[in-house]
Amino acid sequence: MGGVSHELSSIRMCSLFDAYLEKDALGKFLNKVRGDNQSVERLEYTPLERRMVASYLLDELGEEFGVILRGIIHDRDTGGYTLGLESVTEDSDEFVIFSTAISHIIGTPNHDSMSGKYYARFEVKDTDNSDAYLRQAYRLFTLHTDGTFADEPTDWLIMHKMFEENAVGGESRLLHPDDWREFENYANHPLASYKFHYKAPKSKNVDQEVHRPTFFKQNDKACICFFDQFVYPESIEQAKYLRGLSESMEKDDNIEELDLPVGNLVALNNLFWLHGRAAFEKNKDHNRELLRIRGHFND
Numbered sequence: 001m002g003g004v005s006h007e008l009s010s011i012r013m014c015s016l017f018d019a020y021l022e023k024d025a026l027g028k029f030l031n032k033v034r035g036d037n038q039s040v041e042r043l044e045y046t047p048l049e050r051r052m053v054a055s056y057l058l059d060e061l062g063e064e065f066g067v068i069l070r071g072i073i074h075d076r077d078t079g080g081y082t083l084g085l086e087s088v089t090e091d092s093d094e095f096v097i098f099s100t101a102i103s104h105i106i107g108t109p110n111h112d113s114m115s116g117k118y119y120a121r122f123e124v125k126d127t128d129n130s131d132a133y134l135r136q137a138y139r140l141f142t143l144h145t146d147g148t149f150a151d152e153p154t155d156w157l158i159m160h161k162m163f164e165e166n167a168v169g170g171e172s173r174l175l176h177p178d179d180w181r182e183f184e185n186y187a188n189h190p191l192a193s194y195k196f197h198y199k200a201p202k203s204k205n206v207d208q209e210v211h212r213p214t215f216f217k218q219n220d221k222a223c224i225c226f227f228d229q230f231v232y233p234e235s236i237e238q239a240k241y242l243r244g245l246s247e248s249m250e251k252d253d254n255i256e257e258l259d260l261p262v263g264n265l266v267a268l269n270n271l272f273w274l275h276g277r278a279a280f281e282k283n284k285d286h287n288r289e290l291l292r293i294r295g296h297f298n299d
């Protein structure tokens with residue numbers, strides 16, 4: 001593959017692909033971005049420009065780079081990758097432009113209701129008074145999939161670390177269903193295909209309510225849709241099933257912890273990878289900024 005080398009990030013059966021992009025190619029990509037006067041504002045206002053920055057990256061890394069990235073994210077045994085800008089820039093606007101390029105190589109971003117844009121940037125700091133655990137630093141953020149309360153498909157997500165200071169802990173926690181020891185118990189349970197009611201808290205700016213099964217099949221493989229904070233069970237039996245499922249995942253030995261450097265992103269297939277975040281150690285000066293993009297596949 002032109003300009004790309006890789007190594008597997010762990011020896012477990014289902015592992016993220018850890019890609020290294022050549023600095024020279026990334027530098028040429030950024031020169032093209034600057035030469036064409038691309039900016040975050042231009043990408044926000046003019047959707048076609050988002051595909052143009054994707055084309056700049058493919059010009060430098062080869063069309064095959066896109067084919068391989070899509071292949072990895074569809075591959076059940078991998079289903080995701082980490083990559084970054086290899087310190088060729090520290091400009092956070094250029095991080096946004098890079099994530100935009102990667103997202104448009106994977107598919108098409110969904111509208112993010114929290115920000116009103118195709119992406120969202122948010123901080124995780126010492127204090128937070130929001131109505132969900134997303135921005136609360138000192139709590140375990142439980143394993144879940146994204147888009148549970150959205151009425152459009154959320155096939156994939158990108159999380160890009162934009163900035164961080166005074167942070168200890170807060171690793172991304174990831175679990176692949178094929179590595180989850182009690183997966184079969186919950187996937188074969190009578191409530192596995194029950195369409196649970198999902199509703200977003202106010203901060204998400206989403207009014208609709210949706211009904212989704214926890215387990216469903218794609219290409220004959222069991223996929224999962226679950227978020228303990230947003231599901232509304234209608235009986236004690238249903239609540240016990242959902243609580244048991246969440247606790248089973250949280251105690252699983254095969255949870256992978258990922259410590260992403262600033263400037264790097266992780267892309268995950270959201271149809272099966274579960275993600276969450278470890279708690280940070282208390283520090284009043286702690287700050288992290290993340291960018292997220294969630295979207296659907298085009299094929």
Ligand SMILES: [Fe+2]
Binds near residue numbers: 144145146275
């Ligand atoms: Fe999430």
